[in-house]
Amino acid sequence: MTDKTLTIGSTVALPKPELDLLMADLRNNGFQTVGPHLQDESIVYKEIAGLKDLPRGITTEQTPASFRMIQTGKERYFDFIPGSQSWKQFLFPPSHLLFSAVKEGKWQLKENDEPAPHYALIGVRACELAAIGIQDKVFLRDDFSDPIYRHRREGLFILAVNCLDPDATCFCASMGTGPRHTGGFDLCLTELDDVFLVEVGSELGRSLLSARNFELPLAFVQNTANQAMERAAHSMVRSMDTSDLPGLLTGNLDAERWMEIGKRCLSCANCTQVCPTCFCWNATDQVDILGKATRRERLWDSCFNPNYSYVVGGNTRPNIRSRYRQWLTHKLGTWKDQFGVLGCVGCGRCITWCPAGIDLTEEVAAIRAEVLA
Amino acid sequence: MVPEEDIKSALRKVPWFDNLTPEHFNKTAEMSQLRHAKAGEIFFHEGDKQDYVYIVLEGRVSLDIFVPHHGKVRFYTAEPNDVFGWSSVTPSVRQRTAGAMAVLDSIVVCIDAEKLRQFADEDHDFGYLLMRRLTNVVASRLMITRLQLIDMFAGPTEQKND
Amino acid sequence: MTTTLINTAAHSAGYANKLLLPHWAEIVKIIPEAEGVSTFHLKFTDPEVQSRYHFEPGQFNMLYIPGYGEAAISMSSDLETANGLLVHTIRHIGNVTKAANRLKVGDVVGIRGPFGTSWPLDAIEGMDVVIACGGIGLPPLRGAIYQIIRNREKYGKITLLYGARTPADLMYPSEYETWQKAGFDMQVTVDRGDDTWTGRVGVVPMWFYHFRVDPHKTAILTCGPEIMMRFVIYEALARRIPSDHIYISLERNMKCGQGACGHCQQGPYFICKDGPVFPFRALENIFNVEEY
Ligand SMILES: Cc1cc2nc3c(=O)[nH]c(=O)nc-3n(C[C@H](O)[C@H](O)[C@H](O)COP(=O)(O)OP(=O)(O)OC[C@H]3O[C@@H](n4cnc5c(N)ncnc54)[C@H](O)[C@@H]3O)c2cc1C
Ligand code: SF4
Ligand code: SF4
Ligand code: FES
Secondary structure, three states: OOOOOOOOOOEEEEEHHHHHHHHHHHHHOOOEEEEEEEEOOEEEEEEOOOHHHOOOOEEEEEEOOEEEEEEOOOOOOOOOOOOOOOOHHHHOOOEEEEEEEEEEOEEEEEEOOOOOOOEEEEEEOHHHHHHHHHHHHHHEOOOOEOHHHHHHHHOOEEEEEOOOOOOOOOOHHHHOOOOOOOOOOOEEEEEOOOEEEEEEOOHHHHHHHHOOOOEOOOHHHHHHHHHHHHHHHHOOOOOOOOOOOOHHHHOOOOOHHHHHHHHHOOOOOHHHHHOOOOOOEEEEEEEOOOOOEEEEEEEEOOOOOHHHHEEOOEEOOOOHHHHHHHHHHHHHHHHHHHHOOOOOOOOOHHHHOOOOOOOHHHHHHHHHHHHHO | OOOHHHHHHHHHOOHHHHHOOHHHHHHHHHOEEEEEEOOOOEEEOOOOEOOEEEEEEEOOEEEEEEEOOOEEEEEEEEOOOOEEOHHHHOOOOOEOOOEEEEOOOEEEEEEEHHHHHHHHHHOHHHHHHHHHHHHHHHHHHHHHHHHHHHOOOOOOOOOOOO | OOOOOOOOOOOOOOOOOOOOOOEEEEEEEEEEEEOOEEEEEEEEOOHHHHHHOOOOOOOEEEEEEOOOEEEEEEOOOOOOOOOOOEEEEEEOOOHHHHHHHOOOOOOEEEEEEEEOOOOOOOOOOOOEEEEEEEHHHOHHHHHHHHHHHHOHHHOOOEEEEEEEOOHHHOOOHHHHHHHHHOOEEEEEEEOOEOOOOOOEEOOHHHHHHHOOOOOOOEEEEEEOOHHHHHHHHHHHHHOOOOHHHEEEEOOOOOOOOOOOOOOOEEOOEEHHHHOOEEEHHHHOOOOOOOOO
8 A cells, every 4th residue: 555644745646526526625614715717708716616617628828918718628727827817806805895984973983894705716826826925025014914914814725736838928937936836835736637736735735635535646747747847937938137126127217218118008007907916005985975874995006096196286196107117116126125025926917918018028128228228 | 874884894794795805895895885774664666766786684675566456465585695686786677676675674785786787897807706696696586486486385276287 | 202213103003903994083172273274183082092092293193084085184283282182283175184174073083093203303302403394394393393392402403494375374373482482493484475474485495595504413304395395405405414314204195004005105115104204315316206
C-alpha cells in the first residue's frame, strides 16, 4: 500500500469529477463557492455550484482593447485568462451599506450587522492572489483595518490554479507574481487534460482533500505539469521593465508623454474598475424623499472621476493627463512608499479593457525612452 | 519746513538710501521734505497733476479708486518703507490714477518728482539705482495685484468660471 | 502636551471596527462669524465618547449631516477653555456645509475624529513664530494660538498675519484684543476695503517686504488658500528660512480621514493621515507640481 497521508506541501492527482465533490464539501461547510462563469459573452466571477458552472473548453484571446473567447472542445476548465472581473468584488464589494439613519425625533443610527459571507474562491490565478496580497497591505494595516474587508478576508478559502496559457496582455512574469503559484492558497490546481494536480497549502485544504478520492501522481504527470508551467512563463510576450521604478515616474512628473497620453485617454475609469488592486472608494447618502431616512453606502471610486479630486470651487486634477499621471505614478510609484510594494501585478486587465487600447507597459517604456533621450 | 538734518536722518532710516553715494544721498535729500500727516489727510486725488513721489516712514497711507456705483475702493495700503506715487517718476504718466490718504497719523518723505527725474536723466548711475528700486516696487505691486485678481477667498459662485 | 507630526489619535474614539460610523453630537450654540460663516459648539450626546475624545490643534473631524454626507472640518476649539465642547467654524459653501447652516441649536450632527497631524507646538519652542493664514485658514490655527498664549514664555516674537477678502469677512474680531495683549503682532490684511477700513489692504505674503525675520530662529505656520501659502513659502524661502521650519496645512478632497478611501492623495501622502500639517520639507518635490 502506498502511503496516502496528506501533508501541507504534498501534491496529488485528483480526477476532475472529484473537484465537483470538493466544492460540494465547501458548500456543506458554510462556504459560498464563487468562481468563473460564462455570461454575456464574457467570463464573470459569481456564485457557482460545481464543475458544470465553470467555462468548459474555453480559451481567450486578449489584446489591447479586445477580448475574445474561443471554443476548444476540450474537457478543460481553466484554459482561459480571466475577464474584466476580479476577486476584489468579493472582499471589497463595489457597493456596501455602511449604516442607515432614521429621524424619529432625533436621528437614530442602525448599523449594518449583516454577517460577512464566507467565500471560497475557485480558480484564483497567481497574479490574482498577489493582488489579494497587495490589498491585504492596503486594507489590513496597523493604523487602519477595514472591517468589511477584514471579515471577508478572514473567512476566505482560496482554491488557486496555475496559468498554463497566458494571453498577450499578461505580464505577471516580469512583475514577479506568476504565472505559477508559490503559496498563500489552501489548495492549488494545475490542470492537465485528464486530471488535476493538487498541491496542499493549508490545514483546511488538507482536510478537505483528504476526504476526496485522490491518487499519488506519477512522475510523468508531474513532469508534464512542470513543463507546461515553464512554457507558460516563457511564452509571455509582454513585459514591464521595473528596474528604475518608482523613481522613473515620480521623478519625471513633467514628462511630455503625460500630455500625449492625456490626448488618448478617455478618463472612463475602466482601468481602475477592472484593476484587482485599486482600492479607492466614495461614500454617499441615499436619502428618502422626505429627508427622514438615509442609507450611507460605500461605493468604488476612481481617480479618473472628475469629482474624485473636487474641492470647493475647483478640482485639483482638472485635466485627463493629470488623472492618468495619478493612476500610473500611484500604481508603479507612490504605492511603494505607502505599502512597500508596487500596486500592479501584471494581470493585463487594464490593457484589455481600455477602450483606447492604452497599455501601461508601453507608456512606461515611452517615458523611459523620453527620459534617456 | 523741516530742517535739513531732520530730513537726512529720516532718509537714513529707509534701507534703500544705504546704497547711495554721499553725493547722491545729499542731492536726493535736497529734493525731499518731510510731511507729518494726520489720519484723514489727503496726499493727492485721482486726476491731480503729479508732483511728488512718496516714501512712508511711519503710519499707513491708503490708495483708493473711485468706482461708479461702488464708491471708493481701497486696493492698497502703503506701509513703512513703502513707496507710493511712483508713477510720477516714469516719463509719460502725468496724472494721478488713484487717490492717496493717510489712514493713520503718518510721516512721509515727499521727493520732488520733476527734480528726481531730471537728476536721473543727468546722472545715469543714480538713474540706474532709482529705476532698479522702482522696478522692485512695481514688481511687488504687480504680484499683489495678481493675487487680489485671483480673488482667492471667493466662494465658488463668486468666482468666474473659465 | 503631545504635538508631534505623527497621527496618534485616529483610533482614540474607537472607530476601528466600524467604517464611517459617526457619533452624534448636539449643537449647543451657533455663533454667526461673518457672511456665510458660523461657529458651532457641539457636545457628544454620549458622555463616554466625550470623555474619550482628545485632539491637538491642527487636527480635524469629519462632520456628518444625515442625508447630505460628510465634510472635513478643523477643530478650532481652545483646548482648555472649550469645556469638552467641540468648536467648529464652518464656511457654508457646498452641499454639506450649507445644510449645516440650516441646523438649529438642539439638532444633532455626526462626528468622526479627530484625524490627522497637528501643529508642531513643541518643535517650534524657543523660536519666533509667524502665523500666516487667510480666510477659513484661521480657524484651524485658533487652538494653536491659544496654546501659544498659554505658554507665551516658551516662544519668541509672535506675528499673526491674517488675510481676508473684505473687512466683513474677518473671523473672531472680538478676540484680537486678547491676542494683542498677549504680545502678538497682529497684521490683518484685506484684499479690498472701503474708506472706513484703516487696516492693511493687500495680501498676506507682502508682509515679508516690510519686516525682517531672523531666518535661523523663525518658524512659519501657514494655512489658507493654497495659492496664498505658495507665496508665503516663496517669500519665506527667499529669506532663507529652512523648509523644515515652515509648516503648512493642506486641503484635498476627503471622504474617510483615515488614509483609506484614497481621495486625498498627493504623491506618496494621504493628506488626511500624513497631514494635513506637514513640514514643507516633506512636500518640496510635489507641492508646486501642476495638478498633482
Ligand atoms: C483638513 C481640512 C480641514 C478643513 N477645515 C475646515 C474648517 O475648519 N472650516 C471650513 O469651513 N472648512 C474646512 N475645510 C473645507 C471643507 O472640508 C469643505 O469646505 C467641505 O468639504 C465642503 O463640503 P460641501 O459638501 O459643503 O461642498 P460640496 O461642494 O458640495 O462638496 C462635495 C464634496 O467634495 C468634497 N470637498 C469639497 N471641497 C472640499 C475641500 N475644500 N476639502 C476637502 N473636501 C472637499 C467633500 O467630500 C464634499 O462632500 C477643511 C478641509 C480639509 C481638507
Ligand atoms: S495596473 Fe493593470 S496590469 Fe496592473 S494589476 Fe492593475 S489591471 Fe492588472
Ligand atoms: S488613486 Fe487611482 S490608481 Fe490609485 S488606487 Fe485609487 S483609483 Fe487606483
Ligand atoms: S480622506 Fe480618505 S484617504 Fe484621506
